[in-house]
Amino acid sequence: MSIQAQITGWGAYVPQRIVTNDDLSKIVDTNDEWIVSRTGISERHFASEEESTASLATEAALQALQVAGLNPVELDLVIVASSSPEHFFPATACLVQDRIGANKAGAYDLLAACSGFVFALDVAAQAIRSGSIRSAVVIGAETLTRFLDWTDRNTCVLFGDGAGAFVLQASDQPGGVLASAIHSDGSGGELLILPSPGSRHPMNIQALEARLQYVQMNGREVFRFATRALGQVVQESIAKAGLKLEDIQWIIPHQANMRILEAAAKNLKVPMDRFVINVDRYGNTSTASIPIAVVEAVQDGRIRPGDKVVFVGFGAGLTWGAVTAQWSGPLAPPRRHAPTPKLIRLLAGLRSGLLRLLRRLDAVVWGRMQNWGQKGPPGDDYLP
C-alpha cells in the first residue's frame, strides 16, 4: 500500500483589530460602495504592533497541531509560505519551529506569493508520499498591511493580515492530497511586485523616495490573468487526480477578490455555492487566505470527512496552482492529556531560552564573547 499524505490538523489565527471600508475612507480617497462593488471586501484585520508574521504563524500552527493531536517534537518539517516574512533571513519557519518546540523538524520559507500555500502543500505532500518524512506543518502567514502604500487606493484597500495552517501526516488510508498542478510565468513579474528591499533595489534613500518598499500592482492585468489561470489549473489538478469536476464538493480559492471568483466560477460552469468564500471579512490575506477559509468551512460543517476538495491559488510571480484532496481528519481520536497550545508555547520558550543561555555560557567559557554583543534591531524578540 502506498503512503498517503492526509490533512490531519487545521488552524487559523487573525488579529483582533477589524478595519472597515469606512475606516479606510478616512485615510485614503475611497468609499465603501466602490470597494464592495469592485472587490466584495467589507472589512479586514490588521496586526497589532506586538504581532508579526511569525507570531500569527505560531498561533495557527499550534491550533493545527492540537486538532491533529500531534506533539510538535514529532514533526519532521515546518514550511511557512509568506509574502510578508518576518525577515529576509532567518526564515520565518525557523522562528516558528523554535516557538512551537518542533525540535527535530527542518524548517524553511517558501515564496510563491499568494500561491504559496498551495505550492507548500504540494512539496510537503510529496515529501510524505516519497517516504522521506512522516509529518509536516504547512503555514500561510501574512502581515501584508505593513507593506502597503496608504496613499495608493488601488492597492491599500485590498489586503489584510492573518495566518492559517495544515498538519499533514503519513497514512496507509486512501485519501489526503491526491494530485497537484503548479505553474509560473515570470514574464508577468512586474504586474504585482514589492520591489525593495532586494538585490535589485536595496533599501536606500532613492528606493524610499520612489516608494519601492510598498506593494505595486497593475490591477487590470492581474485580474485578467487570475480569472483565466484559476479555472485552468483547477481542471488540471482534478484531471491528474483521475476525477471530474462533478466529483468535487468544494473549491476553496485564494480569496483575492469576489469578482475574480465569480468570473472563474462562470468559466468553470460551477455554481458559486460550491466555492468557499470569506473575502468580505478578511480581504486578501495572500498565503493565509485558503487555510483561513478552510478552517471556517470545517468548523461550520460545510467541509466534512470524505469530501473531495480543491485548493486553488494565484498571484505574483506570476504563479498559480491547485491541489485536489480528499478531506480526512485526525489519524487518532484526541488524547486525553495532550499538551495545550499554552503549555507548548511555555515549554518551547523555556527550551529556547535555555539553548540561548548555553550558547552564551559556551562562548564565555571558550573566550568568544568579543564576537557576541551584537543586538538585533529594536523590538526584535529573538535575543533574550
Ligand SMILES: CC(C)(COP(=O)(O)OP(=O)(O)OC[C@H]1O[C@@H](n2cnc3c(N)ncnc32)[C@H](O)[C@@H]1OP(=O)(O)O)[C@@H](O)C(=O)NCCC(=O)NCCS
Ligand atoms: C484593483 C481592481 C479592484 C480595480 O478595479 P477596476 O475596475 O479594474 O478599476 P480601474 O483600475 O479601472 O479604476 C477605475 C477607477 O476607480 C478608481 N479607483 C481605484 N481604486 C479605488 C478605490 N479604492 N476607491 C475608489 N476609487 C478607486 C481608479 O482611480 C479609477 O478612476 P479613474 O477612472 O478616475 O482613473 C481590479 O483591477 C482588481 O480586482 N484587480 C485584481 C487585484 C487582485 O486581486 N490582486 C491580487 C491578486 S493575488
